[in-house]
Amino acid sequence: IDLRTLRKPLFKYTSCVAHTHPVSQTSCWKLKVQCHTRAFTKRLVCLWICGSVGLCLWICGSNVFFNHFQDSVNEERVAHVLAEACIRMHLAEERVCRNITELFRDDVIWALQKSLLWPSEACALLVGPSCGKFDLYAPWNITLPKVPKPPVIPPSAPAAGSPQNRVLFLTDIHWDQEYAEGSAADCKDPLCCRNDSGTPSWRRREAGYWGTYSKCDLPLRTVEHLLQHVAKSGPWDWVYWTGDIPAHNVWAQTRAQQLSELTVITRLIHKHLGPNVTVYPAIGNHESTPVNSFPPPSEHGNRSSAWLYNTMAEEWAPWLPEQALKTLRYGGFYTLQIQPGLRLVSLNMNYCARENFWLMVNSTDPANQLQWLVQVLQASEDKGEKVHIIGHIPPGLCLGSWSWNYYHIVNRYEGTIAGQFFGHTHTDEFQMFYDEETLTRPLSVAFVAPSVTTYVNLNPGKKGSLEEVTVC
Ligand SMILES: [Zn+2]
Ligand SMILES: [Zn+2]
Structure with missing residues (x-):
């Protein structure tokens, strides 16, 4: 043919x-x-x-x-x-x-x-x-500025008495509106502990009041209880919240439900942590429906992500400045200054994800996000500012080309990137970055926080109560 x-x-x-x-x-x-x-x-x-x-x-x-x-x-x-x-x-x-x-x-x-x-x-x-065969290394390369990389300064522990900030790190809440205590905790569906999971037989476990060690998400009372607990263990200087609000009932979700869950959880966090604590969100792969479906900004009209990004911009407006809301509406990412000397970048990692089928159309730096990241990091380097990066899917789990470009950026800006924070895996772990020349010198760490949800077979988690992030 x-x-x-x-x-x-x-x-x-x-x-x-x-x-x-x-x-x-x-x-x-x-x-x-x-x-x-x-x-x-x-x-x-x-x-x-x-x-x-x-x-x-x-x-x-x-x-x-x-x-x-x-x-x-x-x-x-x-x-x-x-x-x-x-x-x-x-x-x-x-x-x-x-x-x-x-x-x-x-x-x-x-x-x-x-x-x-x-x-x-x-x-x-x-x-x-x-x-199948697809050359993931089929190169697309972001362009780095011609500015030479500054000499590497080996990290050293901050001097005693350096100013410290307490940062709360929440991720993967996955609230299930249809969670039902007493329903079957083992079922054939991808998500159980719900009214339509059936009633447990004598040999089968049933859904608990607070949650269940099974493929179950959480009732709202558990999310609320966790927020009450973290509010008491404050004060927090700020919060990183790296996405995945809805439950795993991905076969039966509507845009209206996704948006109402986004609104309910955002307001709940606001209510419990109070107006003086700023929360910096990142977008998870479960925020959209169909799950993982994040068309790049070149897609317009009803198929675009405008329905989601616009509501996020409305709901998160109390926490984010206008310039950040502008790029949030465009591509679901943003940057802002947390405090003098420290900048935040929130990435929309759905543009790196294998599961985002929109990347079949074009997987080369979707939304020009990485090129934008380079600009932000260069501007921070010029000003002597440090940068924290947050996102949902950890960079090591992205499509190969995206991942290697990100690795290259972290190498170039190792002196500027002071921390990376992700979620999605639901477990407490970290990913290491090494120098590209020898792959022996560790130069950055991406922290991955445990999920709030118990999905699958987990305890609810959060990170930060015992950690003091020092900005130096
Ligand atoms: Zn999740
Ligand atoms: Zn996820």
Whole structure:
């Protein structure tokens, strides 16, 4: 097939690839195995990729072309076939499969249509090297200013009596509005402890009052209790809050629900910590619906993220200055001065994430965020200002190219970046950065805080009560 003759790039490519690289039952089986061993959202991506390649084969076989794919009847068919694939591959219960394919349908098909990737590349980009080939090192490089890197000053402990700040670090609250005490804590859905999880049988555990060690999120009372507790253990100078507000019921979320959860939790934090404590938020991958769906700012209209970013800007206006709200509305990131000598950068890490299917359209520095970061860091270096970076997904879990560019930036500005704070993994850990020349000299640390939610099998967590962050 001559690709140049094809009118609709992706789907014609799809049929081409189907001829040259037919996806066998075996590789679908591999995907299925991977689907069962990874998080539910990963499984969804598997479903879409396996499903779309399977559809490609079906379309080649039946000689129907994707030219008319955009019409709603065909979209309907695609969603139906994918839901069937989800059910037959036992990725989830039938109800969850049908809801999720419906929820993802419009945006994923739109992104696929705009993508110039071959299906195997799309698969590799979204799922990983196990299901296709995509050159993650296919270079896109941010440009660093010509200003030479200042000499490295080895870190030393601050002198006794240096000013200190107490910083609270909250992440991954995941409030479940439908959490129900006494419901089944073990169920087949991706999230349990809810009314529709069923009633526990004599052998099965049931949802507790405060929470449960299972795949369950939290009732509001636990979130509120935690906030009361941290308010008492103050005073706090400021708070880092790195995202993931809604529950893991990703198959049944609406924009209205996501926004109402954002509003309720934001106001609750404000109420308990008081008007004198400034909270600096970052955007998690669960804030949007469909989950992980963060179109870059080049996407306009109803498909864009304006519905989310505008509400965030409204709700977070008491904490953030106008200039920060402006870039928040544009791309979900911002910078501001916390105090003289210390600047904050809040990154929208959804633009680095493999699971954000919008990156199929273009994964090169989405929203020019890293290039913007370089400008901010250079300006801070010029002023002798230190910078803290916060975000949701830790940089080591990003797409390869994004991750290496970030690593390069941290290397260049090691004298300016005084701290990095992330969430998303739900566990208390850290990621190390070393010098690029020898990979032996540690030069920066990204702290990853434990989640407030118990999902999965965890204790609720927060960080900061025992830590004094010294600004030097
Ligand atoms: Zn989370
Ligand atoms: Zn997350």
